Amino acid sequence: ETKLDMTNEYEPNSIHGQGDQFFADKVAELSGNDVIITLHLGGALGFKSKDNLDAVADGVVPIADTLGGVLAGSDPIFLVSSLPFMAANVEEARELYLAAKPAYAAFFEKNGQILLYASPWPPSGLWAQKPVDTPSALSGLKMRTYDANGTRTLIEAGASPIQLSWADVVPQLATGGIEGVLTSAEGGVNAKFWEHLSHFTEINYALPLNFVHMNRDAFDDLDEAGRTAILEAAAAADARNWEALGARVEGNYASLKENGVVIAEEISPELQAHLGAAASAVIAEWRKKTGEAGEAILSSYGAKIGRNF
Amino acid sequence: MDAGVISLLVLLLLVAFLASGTVIFVAIICVCTVSLTVFLGFDVNRLGSTLSRIMIRASSSWELSAIPLFVWMGEIVFRTSLISRMFQGLTPLVSRLPGGLLHTNVVGCALFAAVSGSSAATTATVGKITLGELRSRGYDEGLAVGSLAGAGTLGLLIPPSIVMIIYGLLAEVSIVRLFAAGLIPGLLIAALYSAFILARCVSRPEKAPRGGESAPLSAALRNLWPIAVLIFAVLGSIYSGLATPSESAAIGVLVTLVLAALHGELSLRLLRDSLLGAVPTACMICTILTAAAFLSTTMGFMHIPQDVAAIIGGMGLSSGGLLLILALFYILLGLLLDGISITVMTLPITLPLVLAAGIDPIWFGVFLVIMVELGQMTPPVGFNLFILQGMSGVPVLRVAAASLPFFLLMCLSVVILALLPDIALWLPRWIFG
Amino acid sequence: MHKAIKALSHTANWLAVLALVAMFAHIVLEIVLRNFFDTSTFVLDEFVGYAVSALTFLALGEAFRSGALIQVTLVRDLLGARGKYFLDVFGHLAAFSMGILIAWYVGRSVLRNYERGTTSSSIAEVPQWIPELFVLLGVIIFALRVVESLIGLSQSGAHGETEV
Ligand code: NA
Ligand code: NA
16 A cells, blocks of 8 residues: 655645545545545645645655646746636637647656646636726726736736735735735635625636646556556546536636626627737747747647637 | 554654753754654655755745744834833823733733734734833733733734634635634633733732832823824724735834834934844744744644544534534644644644534634634643743743643633634624624 | 854844845835835735745854753753753754754755756746755854854863853
8 A cells, every 4th residue: 555645735625626635536446545645735734836846856745736837937838827818718728738738748757757637727807896897997906916927917908916925815805905806716705705896807817727746756666556546547637627617617606696796707809909918928928938849839729729829 | 553642652752852952943853853754764865855845935934024023023112112111101000900010911912913913923022022021020920921821822813813814715714704703702811811810919919019100190191102103003004904914013113113213212223232132033933933834744744633633523523522522632733733734734624524513614713713822822832932931031831830820711711602602703793794 | 163153153143134124124115015106016925935034044043052042941950960961962963963954955955946947936036046045054054053062062071061
């Protein structure tokens, strides 16, 4: 029997927490309880996403679930899933992931690890006290963003993004220190945003990815059956997570409606164009940084969804 | 070996290392390295990589910044006339009350708890301000230190509170409702503490000097305005949305510096002395917190909190029995672990049990925070004990003995809260419906 | 040697003071920017985090020397001179070995982050070896201070009272 620890900084009820639990259960089932994965959620082991790459490389923890954005500090290729308005829906996000997957896998291989699966975040939108569906509604809106690209894009778009730690978001909303938040419907459900905000505008800003990666030596140390169990469970978790996203968003929307949040599913064509233009600088900069590797992903992704980059 | 035996061994190891007189943060790290090597077979590479990663991560946390900043604020207050004026102002107000200035510990902590989200910051700041003054006026050291150890933990229960934010996010309950639910229980505990001091000093009058200075009320108010300005400025900055609770420490420093300037006491020398005084204290607290993070990582790798919580889950208890067992479980975990670790490690297992037993999650949040507060007062790892030894020079175990009555009073408050859950639940219902 | 350690340790302590002032200034700046200019430094929690860790470790050498790092003296107080000496040597060796263990692996991380060019993922893209270098320096100075104190301990021998 082999026992493996797995770390994830997100909560048990989050989409990634549940996906990882599914993976751990599947591994136990497929290996006939020969490989047991103990999941440490909510950062209970003391590691944040930004620690995971080194922690797994050094064999500190054999398996980790890591927010893609923090890996961008080691390789900008990881930003592709969080670039603004690259994928408009779950299907496109999945295609983008598949197009970039060889590059992701190669990165982990280079760092002594294997990529097991990736799971998407629900699409991020704008939480505010009003529908943010026109450029003028966005103008000057003081809101919390979650990454550097979001900050740059929203500055370009004329909003006033603010950086805050997630724990400070609710106190700031309660006291009116900020007027809005760029996050998914799910993020708003978890933190009960309806106590402070009335509208969620679906702009489908991005569907960022989390990556589940495993130490190469720990993997090789397993017997044939154990390795097969891990890989099959990973494939099953991958399929399950993408599959579950649609239901997840529906469930989140139902909670929002139950709590009186108005969901704006359409934004004006002007805002669409305005946001697209605001995002172009960020995307251009990313293409410059990643060069050929980035272009290869974009052209294969573009061919799949019929768009030209 | 099962979780119970291993945790007992870790506990014994920790007691031995601490008793050897090794610097506390080193002793904690040693226990972790020994435990990981012996129980889990970590080699030196895995050990060193884990240790260094946790040292870097745990020390570079934004939430931790409140500690050095509030410690600095305490040093400034301590080195200016702010402190003597505060005590001159308070003395005539409390001189006829048995216990006298000892009540400033309780009231000071309750007020300070309303601006700070952590108990370490509350204890260190109020301790810096009151302990020397109480000692020089001949107050009983045990009562002074014990009441601080107890009341300092209110930083977690009276909003804002870091542990409550983490509980709220994990349990998916409203953070503002949690904050509201903590207020009355916090005040109840403060009232119990003051009542205890009162009763103690009636039966043993030598514990607190009586009478002496009598001054008109107007003089008292004149002396108290600077400290009132400080408290209201920091509170106001949070509740107006100007600053987040994590930022309130910087506001505190800023207002203190302005007050010192208004009294003509702001000087390079004051800045230098207060900074040089604050840095070693902050270093002591932060290194111990960092070592404690490594201890919690070690316990996590050994699956101890999860395993024990799962055993409790298998017992099939009634809601009353469950609460009793959980209270014992959390008090035992509190011997070794800090509050945030306890919360994130056990909640995934205990919360479903609690919900299944029909216990209100908001009420359980308050219960859990009080459990965490109890852990701050218990050796071998009790942050308030460490901080108070650092502040007063009174050894950890003497501080622990002095805080025992306050520990028991807090346990009593949990019983009251279990019998009358509305003490916690009434205020959020009244505000938010 | 003794003078060099002292100078190093004092400098690090002043850097820790600087870190405290820097975190104060950064938070005040952030509050002003957010409330009066509707903008942000965008890196508050990241930079304040670096400052807290720099403060914590850079001050460690001086905090150790001045006795600010607390210890449980209950058992030590009960012992005679030989027993005290034995415990003190034990405590110093424990502190030294933990210091070296941390320094070695933090050093490895600093080197790796330098070679790989790892940055933070914020708008500032801070090379990660820089904040980790402060931790490394602090732990090395701490280990030096421990060695220095251990030498003093062995010179004063089993009979003298020792200052930790
Ligand atoms: Na508080
Ligand atoms: Na404790």
